[in-house]
Structures are given as structure tokens and as C-alpha cells.
Amino acid sequence: MSNLENQGVDLDRSLSGYDYELPTELIAQNPAVPRDSSRLLVIDSLSTGVEKPALDYIFRDLVEILKPGDLLVMNNTKVIPARLYGRKSTGAEVEVLLLEERQHNCWLALVKPGKYFKPGTQIIFDGQKLAAGNELTATVVERDEATGGRLLQFDLPENVPLVQVLEKFGEIPLPPYINASSAADEQYQTVYAQEQGAIAAPTAGLHFTPELLQKLRDIGINQAFLTLHVGVGTFRPVEVEDVTTHQMHEEWIEVSNATVEKIKATKAAGGRIIAVGTTVVRALEGAAQSGDLQPYVGKVNLFIYPGYQWRVVQGLITNFHLPRSSLLMLVSALIGRERLLKIYEQAIASRYRFYSFGDAMLILPQATINAGDW
8 A cells, every 4th residue: 555545545536646657768669560560458357356457469359359340439539730830920830739729710829939929910831832822821819727728710711621631731749758759650640540639649550450350340340430630638748746626628519310329229139249449439429518428519527537437438459548547537437547557567667659540449248347237
């Protein structure tokens, strides 16, 4: 028992309870090639074990681990070239990270150096010229108090959405802990990415290849898709010691009627719902906050931590997450914080690769806190 526990602190609800030490060399800088050759740590029972609480596999072994009738639910969001470099009229250099579109061609963005960007400031972006021969410009509309960012109105014709020209001016933004990567842009997209709007990839899905997806379909493991545009909420650190007071940033989701029907049919037939990534968890559970899963289009800001009452998700494929992050808390809600940290200890000792380009773990339904209820 830790000193904090001796003092009566509930570590499930405390930021300090989600800390662990990770050797820097285990932060993956490049993805596995081929994608499905990454390692997979599988938690398949409630037993934590003293020495080995999880089993070692390769990701393509999913064809042997999952069962016919299971349903994989995946996030088909596509990462946009959201990092832009430009300059002010004075010539001062500017870096912009787009977060989300608030109105037509009006985007919330993080701007460096932020304190010098007052309403009315114009930013000129470098890159290839638009067809009309004009440079891409944006004007600061106002400051966003919640994020410390700025609302930028891009100067484009009414019929030209910003995402249509971003390829000419922006680049795919990798997380700051990936600082020595030679990965191509397409390696930071899932093979099923379709709906543009994310500023980061739903990384659990990066391990799938078209061939693996087809093999899974061939043996009766079904697939369904939803959209959650990964935004700043995924990366914004939890900064309060009492995690129950943390406010998640809103995220845009679309859970279609077809996906809802597939999930309900799978459960009725005795199949299992396996979420591919924490974004899928937040979308499905967010769409079920009325008590029953319903089609949903709009924003959610669901924060999941231990004690959460699960409504839809039964199993999870996920990467390894940063210490003190809301994602670590979400996974803890599924299998327990102490057990998760023991599993992370095993992963570190076994030299698994961590974070966005790293290896994966699979939590099967029989290994979850709710195992007896599925």
C-alpha cells in the first residue's frame, strides 16, 4: 500500500494514482512495418497473475483470438493537415494548429506565439498558390478562453471549404513525443480513414491492414464504423488532483443507425462488442447516455474513469497511453487501475513500444470488471 493510500486517499480518483515511469527509448518514433506485425498484449481473464498478467501475441493473431460473431467497431475519422506555418504582416513567423471548425471556414486553433494575436491580426500562410493566385490568409476573430486558442476566419470563397485547400498549405501534425520520425503521412492514417476532421489519428486502428480486415471478415468477425474527430481533448492533460472535477473538451461524433443496429444485433446473437480505440469507447458510450444506445450526431464530452457504468462496450483494443492522462483513466474503468498499472509494468519489462506508433493491447470481455454481466 502506498503512502497516499495509508493517508486515506482514493487513488482511483486521484491524479497521482495514474503515474508510471517509462524509459524514453520505449516511445515509438515509427510504426511497425507491416502494420499488423506490431506486438499485442492480451488480457483474457480476471486473474492478474503475479508474474505475467497478460499474454504476448502479434497483432495479426487477432484472427485466432476473436470469435465469429464478434463485432469490431472502428473510427473512420481522417487526420487533416492541421499544422500550418505562416507569418504576420510584420514578417514574424507563426505556427498554427487547427483544432475544430466552429462555423464555415472559421476554425478554433492554437497559435504560437499566442499572446501576440489579438482580434484583427492577419496571418498569411506560405505554401503553393491557390488557383486564383491569391495567398491563403486568416484573421483572428477572438480568443477562446477554454483552450487559450484563437478563432481564425479564413479568407476563402464561400464555396471553398478550408479542408479542400489544406493539402497545399498544411502538414499532418504528429504528437510532440514523436520527434524523430521518418514515417510517411499515410502511416499516420488508418487504412479505413474516410471522414476528414481529426487532428490526430485514432491510433489503435493503425495496426490493421486491408488483408487482416478481410481475414477477420472471412471468419465471421464483423465490422462497423463511426466517426469521432480526435481533437484537443484527447491530449489535454488532466491538471486537477481530484480527477472527478476534470472537464473534457467536447468532441464531434456521428454514430449512425446502421452501426447501432449492428451492435444491437450482435448482442442479441451473443456476440461481443470490441471497440477499436478509446475514441470509439467515448463515441459509443456518449451516444448511450440516455441509458440505451441511439443514433447520434453532435458533440459529447464524456469523461470515463473508475466507477463508470458501462452501457455498450465490452472489450477494447488500445495502445499504451501517457501517464496521468484521461485515456489511462478510461482503460482503468474497464479493468481496474491497479491491474492496469501491473500490465503496464509487464509491457515495460518486455520492451513493448508505447504511444501513437507503439504496440497494442487487447482487453477481452471476460477480463473486464463487468465480466459477469456480459
